[in-house]
Amino acid sequence: MIESVTASAYTIPTDAPEADGTFAWDSTTLVLVEVSAAGVTGTGWTYGSPACATVVAHDLASVVQGRDPMDVGGSWNAMRSALRNIGRPGVAGMAMSAVDCALWDLKARLLGLPLHRLLGAVHESVPVYGSGGFTTYDDRQLADQLTGWVAQGIPRVKIKIGESSGAREDRDMVRVALARDVIGSAAELYVDANGGYTVGQACRVASRLASYGVTWFEEPVSSDDLAGLGAVRDQTGIDVTAGEYGYDLAYFSRMCPVVDCLQSDVTRCGGITELLRIAAVAESHGLQLSGHCAPGLHLAPLSAIPNLRHLEWFHDHTRIESMLFDGLPTPSNGTATPPDSPGHGLTWLPPAATTYRVA
Numbered sequence: 001m002i003e004s005v006t007a008s009a010y011t012i013p014t015d016a017p018e019a020d021g022t023f024a025w026d027s028t029t030l031v032l033v034e035v036s037a038a039g040v041t042g043t044g045w046t047y048g049s050p051a052c053a054t055v056v057a058h059d060l061a062s063v064v065q066g067r068d069p070m071d072v073g074g075s076w077n078a079m080r081s082a083l084r085n086i087g088r089p090g091v092a093g094m095a096m097s098a099v100d101c102a103l104w105d106l107k108a109r110l111l112g113l114p115l116h117r118l119l120g121a122v123h124e125s126v127p128v129y130g131s132g133g134f135t136t137y138d139d140r141q142l143a144d145q146l147t148g149w150v151a152q153g154i155p156r157v158k159i160k161i162g163e164s165s166g167a168r169e170d171r172d173m174v175r176v177a178l179a180r181d182v183i184g185s186a187a188e189l190y191v192d193a194n195g196g197y198t199v200g201q202a203c204r205v206a207s208r209l210a211s212y213g214v215t216w217f218e219e220p221v222s223s224d225d226l227a228g229l230g231a232v233r234d235q236t237g238i239d240v241t242a243g244e245y246g247y248d249l250a251y252f253s254r255m256c257p258v259v260d261c262l263q264s265d266v267t268r269c270g271g272i273t274e275l276l277r278i279a280a281v282a283e284s285h286g287l288q289l290s291g292h293c294a295p296g297l298h299l300a301p302l303s304a305i306p307n308l309r310h311l312e313w314f315h316d317h318t319r320i321e322s323m324l325f326d327g328l329p330t331p332s333n334g335t336a337t338p339p340d341s342p343g344h345g346l347t348w349l350p351p352a353a354t355t356y357r358v359a
Contacts, residue, residue: 002075002106004036005064005099007056009359012320016141018134021162021196028316029358030324031056032348033098035106037069042106043348046094046267047294047317050359055095059083064099069110072103076273089247093268100271101297105343114345116338119272119304125335126302128295129190132315133159133179142175143182145315155334156188156310158216161205162196169201173208180212190216197221199228206236214238218263223255230258244268244292252278256285261309265292272301279305296321296328296346299338311336321346324353 011029018025031052032045046052063078079099083092108115130149133142142159149157159179161172180189191214197205202220209217216239221228223242233240243263246252248270256262262282266275279289288309291298295318298311313331321328325346329336339345 001066002035002037002064002069005033005056005061005102007031007033007053007061007095007098008357009050009053010324010353010356011050011358012323012356014316015319016134017136018316019136019163020134020160020192021194022165023194024136028320030320031095031098032353033095033102034348035064035069035099035102037106038110040106040109042102042104042109042343043346044098044101044103044105044271044297045294046098048094048267049091051091052095052098053359055086055092056099059086059092060095060099064103069103069106072100072107072273075103076100076271080270088270093247093270097267097269097271097274100273101266101344104272104301109343112342114338114340115300115343116303119276119301121303121338122306123303123308125337126291126299126308127156127310127334128154128313128331128336129156129158129188129310130154130315131158131190131192131293131312133157133175135160135163135175139178142178146179146182146187149313150183150186152331153333154187154313154331156190156216157183158190158192158218158312160194161191162193164196166193166197166201169205172205176209176212176214188215189213190218192218193220195219195222195225199225199231202228202232203235206232206238210236210238216241216261218242219244226254226258229255233258233260241290246278249274249277249281253281256282256287259287261290262287263290263292265294266297266301267294275301276305279307283307293317294321295336296325297344299329299336300344303338324349324356
């Protein structure tokens with residue numbers, strides 16, 4: 001039986017000031033969940049408030065402890081029920097996601113299996129795209145990051161636009177032009193406005209983006225504005241995408257008709273259990289699924305999804321997971337391969353994390 005469920009939080013400063021179209025930050029918090037049974041520990045995590053650790057300790061640990069570690073679905077249902085009155089979207093959903101990921105890691109380790117084999121791998125490796133390109137970067141920082149990804153053989157790169165909630169559209173276009181000049185024809189160019197534009201503005205920007213060969217326009221307007229996403233999609237041949245802020249299956253079902261590719265984040269959406277269901281919903285709409293950030297947790301489940309497009313190889317999270325875990329794969333030829341060691345293949349490094357602990 002599951003003997004313990006614990007959570008701790010770690011805040012890691014960024015290596016430079018970072019911002020997107022609607023938010024700025026100078027640190028990122030990882031909340032780690034550890035679930036143990038029969039002397040084996042599984043780990044999962046989310047990126048969010050330290051309050052996620054409080055939800056795990058106060059609302060989720062007691063409903064998971066004592067359950068059979070093989071019955072991850074049963075634990076997931078128990079957690080969903082426990083969150084009914086406090087609300088699943090937001091902090092509670094992120095806490096639940098981290099526990100679910102830890103449960104899957106534990107199950108695979110108890111069975112001595114790599115997690116992607118336990119889930120039933122469809123792909124031997126997962127396509128990735130380089131992601132960062134923050135609006136706070138100067139031209140040299142942006143160029144260095146983009147050329148670094150291309151040098152690694154990553155054929156897709158993404159930058160942030162929609163600066164100052166769309167108030168600096170001209171600078172957005174200057175940065176898009178710079179990005180295209182830097183990467184040439186060596187990589188596809190993606191952009192992410194983080195909901196910074198109005199619908200009309202996003203449609204106008206999309207026509208300008210097309211002239212630079214942009215193929216991915218992420219959150220051109222708020223992901224809460226489904227009609228707006230659909231309107232932008234109808235006006236451009238660029239793929240319009242969204243979904244990273246989804247916390248339940250119904251959210252993704254509503255979004256499918258208005259996007260060209262559905263995004264999902266395993267650290268928010270309800271964990272691996274829900275991610276696999278979301279992929280099925282996307283496929284029923286003829287859509288592919290793209291994983292949002294958290295590369296160490298996404299590699300195994302995404303490899304088991306038939307309608308996979310790719311995984312976001314996000315600068316912040318690859319840096320943090322390389323610092324605090326051992327075993328994060330290095331992309332090669334535009335893909336990353338899940339480790340063949342038991343579980344998700346990453347090993348938590350407590351000594352490296354101690355200085356960053358906040359809860």
